[in-house]
Amino acid sequence: MVLGAPDCQVQRDRRMESRTVRVERGQRAQVVCVLGTRIVIDLNGGSPADCKWFSMRHSPNIETEILNSDASNQKVVNGEKLWPLSRKTVLELYMTQASAEINDGKITFAYYGKGADAPVDKSGVYLTAVGISLDVDADRDGVVEKNNPHKASWTWGPNGQGAILLVNCDKDSLFSRTVDGDDNISLSKTDLLDMSKMVLRIQGPEKLPTGYQLMLHVSATDAQSLGVFYLHSKVYTHVLGRQKLFYKTRYTGTRELEFFVEGLRFPDEGFDGLVSIKASLLETQVEGIPETPIFTDSVAFRISPLIITPNTLDPIEVYVCSVKENYLFLKAINNLVSDAKLKVRICFEYVNRGDRWMQDEMEFGFIHAPHKSFPVVLDSPRDRGLKDFPIRQLLGPDFGYVTKVADADEVTSLDSFGNLEVSPPVTVRGKNYPLGRILIGSSFPTTSGRRMTKVVRDFLQAQRVQPPIELFSDWLFVGHVDEFLTFVPAPNRKGFRLLLASPAACFRILQDKKQEGHGDAAILQGFETKRWTVTKVLSTDIIVKENGYAQHCIDWNRDILKKELGLTEDDIIDIPALFKLQDGQAIAFFPNMVNMIVLGKILGIPKPYGPVIKETCCLEDYVIDQLKPLDLTCTFIDDVVSYHKKLGEVHCGTNVRRKPFSFKWWQMEEPQSGN
Template identity: 80%
Template sequence: MLLEMMGTRRLIYAGCLSDLRQREGSKQMATSNPARAQTAGSTQGAPPECKWFSFHHSPNIEAEVMNSDPTVIKVINGEKLWAMTSKTCVEFYMTEPSSETNDGKINFAYFGKGSDTVVDKSGIYLTAVQISLDVDADRDGVVEKNNPHKASWTWGPDGQGAVLLVNCDKDSLLSRKVDADDNLLLSKTDLLDMSKMVLRVHGPEKLPTGYHLMVYVTPTDAQSIGVFHLHNKVYTHVLGRQKLFYRARYTGTRELEFFVEGLRFPDVDFNGLVSIKASLLENQAEGIPETPIFTDVVTFRISPLVLTPNTLDPIEVFVCSVKENYLFLKLIKTLVEESECKMQVCFEYVNRGDRWMQDEMEFGYIHAPHQCFPVVLDSPRDGGLKEFPLRQLLGPDFGYVTKLAMSEKVSSLDSFGNLEVSPPVTVGDKSYPLGRILIGSSFPTTSGRRMIKVIRDFLSAQRVQSPIELYTDWLLVGHVDEFMTFVPAPDRKGFRLLLASPGICFRILAEKKHEGHGDVTMFQGLKTERWTITKVLSTDAVVRENHYAQHCIDWNRDILKRELGLTEDDIIDIPALFRMQDGRATAFFPNMVNMIVLKKNLGIPKPYGPVIKVTCCLEDYVIDQLKPLELTCTFIDDVVSYHKQLGEVHCGTNVRRKPFAFKWWQMAEP
């Protein structure tokens, strides 16, 4: 009889005493689950004259008699006899795994009414096998033994349950796609991206005939995970996709190592939870299906893609080289060097004239206790940069993911200048330690442009950065970075929200006119229409259009205050003006909120505002507002290379940043 042992729990064999009426020396194979069970006596199965019984067992077995009157116990020749009724039960279990097959034994003797004659005997041999499927359920980077919480998954600092990474990088130069897209292990370094799983077995050298171990997954979970196992010095793909089960080799006391990879991120149709089971199976007879006699379960949650806000330290800046931006690149390079980070230039033979690095991709990362690496989220826009993330970034410990538009029509709102992330915030009693995603959309009562559903669903499914939809369809390009950004701050919440403000710009210009500078022009040194301060303030179309723009920004201001828990003291207004084009707004002069943030260094579009004495009054205002935050402002000329193309500094650059120090699995359940 085969018993399974799990951890330190004791195992009990359950069966009728009458079923055990076999002659001494016979062997019966059976099993039990690791729970208390009872062996019931039955006078129907025993000889009619049997009213008493006794039993003996080997030292590695413990037994207990239940539902037998202890006041009528007899002792004959030093042997204890128990009265047997139809409700009498004997529980017995092995206290440790077997060192060899059938090393546990229990014998029963049945006595007649007079209790002085043995009427019948039965005996049973027992074999105990300890099985435990183990993972890093306590999230300390080490696979512990038999964690009691390994079958479930909970959030929070005291949460339990293992973490799995989507194997979306490419560790081998021999591969042309992400590691998760095939069933091959082309590089051992790929194992570092996987979560370790151990099948621990403790028992005799061989299992009795008719028993074997199996590791398996459901057909649904098989589409989300892959499992590799070292066999004959080769890592073999044993589970995942079309492989639903693997018959594990049993060779006595040992540990079988498995490595588990995630195949896809959480999404609208997938909550990120997957389970793997290991069972000890019994084959009773040919033609009869195998039955599990014990099953152990482990559960993983696949890491979400975590996106990064401006306030995290930069690692690497990405920018395109195009015909008109040599001086722009030179200024960005200086800013990057001052910020002590790296810079990668994408040249024209790669970018094919597409300069909008921000629109093409968004940087984030995935994180498990044993591994963390960056991941680029590729947008569905099909510009000249469409091959850059896949061909230039995907590599060892640098992941890639994209979402295809399928039947949806892609618009400008699907570019990732329309995707930003707030710093960590607390709203009421709700904490967002990884910030919140911000995307632009249409006005709630209209049928205007909106980011496609497949991206919105994907971002929401990550759960850890609950997205907020803002109103951006009033803008011609329609991106959130056209009217807002975040900068670090040494006080309060650790950041400030900068919002474009036509109202502040009008106020500054009105003050300068009142001071006698109404004839000072904007755009000095540029070949463009002559605009004096007085002309700007007195042109009805400019005033009317910017009142509209201010209303749209104020609508978003209220949403941001409510959804991010901000007050007016957390917001700084940055002067801006807009002009209408084809019914939507574009920047009248280079839009200063569309900046690059590198620690305390800001690369701000040079506004070419009115120069009063020797400095631009708009630049002076921004410097004065940001100086208390210890931020350094560098104004970058982007008029020809970006502004006239309906973009600015932020649109033309992108930044990979350090991950949050906070671990996503320590969040309260989102």
């Protein structure tokens, strides 16, 4: 069939990839045609000199279109329709179905000289059609569909397309010493479940003409970010990735080859998480001459980011250390966890080596693809006594591990993960952050103080889905954002409240108690050699000045948080706190209540040992009164000796693994960078 006027079908076909084939007079070439591509034949190049006309015949499984030939000047000679032949006349064709056998598509050309009524010469092409499709789950429904038209690109949003990879950072085999992706071995079928399926679908005759081969290949850059496994001789063999840039397989007719693809690294500085794999049909015309590709199909993946969970998500498991002198603290945490109907996991001293700061060592998150999700622990570069706990005690089947290594002389207290928090989901000036935003502490903008190390900041920024906000925390001696803020769930439109430490709120409470005649009530009664009463705190000039400075620093952050999280004053609750300066930086004067553990509606709050008025602590009463409308239960935990005097509190000494977001990260509108 000759296609004349370009109807809708022809216009669609014009978007097919095309391949030029050259024919020689008196010869019949053998050509393999991949379904969905067009063959372009230069008719003038294969004709004898001085030929002005040609005729054509072809089998019914071929569709053709003649271009650059004046159809109005056609003529018929001996029953054959002849087309005018010019130097630019070409034939475009495609095959409509896969071949059942070699050369079952045929097209012949007869060439006529000026005034001749018989052909001067003939040529032709034998065609074998094959279907080749490299397929992935491009529509993100958990199923590898066939030949998705958007599989070679990746887009964000509810209607986005493109496949997703998980970093294979768990350890499914007891025989492995590190994460599964660190080697080129798949020791268990459960390991394959972490990987994304990729299928090479082939349709056609049992064999092709000699000289054709299929090849999977990746760029040298992408090879460092992915691995591909294939079942060979009953063993899943590593065939692509790292140093392996290609994998060749023989063509053996209609079949489906199932591959499993793993991610090897998270998005990071200089790596956006996008990788691609290609499948090519190679042709060798003469033995000893290099192969050339005649068809290439491509698929794109984005590697799942690490998503860190805010403390407003439902808790699953609580982690805490057992060290000298924290027995009563452990007992209180156990009771709190029992009330919340959760599990507690205690890290004993032979593992923690005296390091009690569970929050500082690690942060919990998760990775998510349509086929799988599992938790991942992000290990901080602080490398103190707990440094081996995440990889030795947490890494396992469906529990991943990742760390960022920094030069030891670059690591400061700000690289501990008490200095890394995540906001709940927010909307800011019409921009949605359905997974919240990362909050990290840094130095004051006009100073060269401490800052979280660059490798960690770059890593967090590269995940993109929780754009980081840098706050000012270097005013604190320890320097962590959890020393002045936390989030709690709330039954309001936003679903949370921001709690901020507030010396101003504390001074207001103390002033009220003094006016009520309770100026002699003590703070930290029994824990300080020097007796601090309400009146003494209010009248000590250095305390007032130092807390004026602390409040100024907190207010700086308050304004940033309101702007970057889209908050109003109604979204913020001030929690009374006092600070004192040590070597020019602030530490908590009494246990810092904002440094709490949040277990759903149950809060474990450092017991402040504030002024006792009518048998109850007035600071505790204030906090209970502020949080009661949110239906939150406050439990105050004594941590003075075991944590507070060592410059930390309840939150610093605990950690919580939480349920992941139900929101699918790939459905976000394309995220922008943070501040």
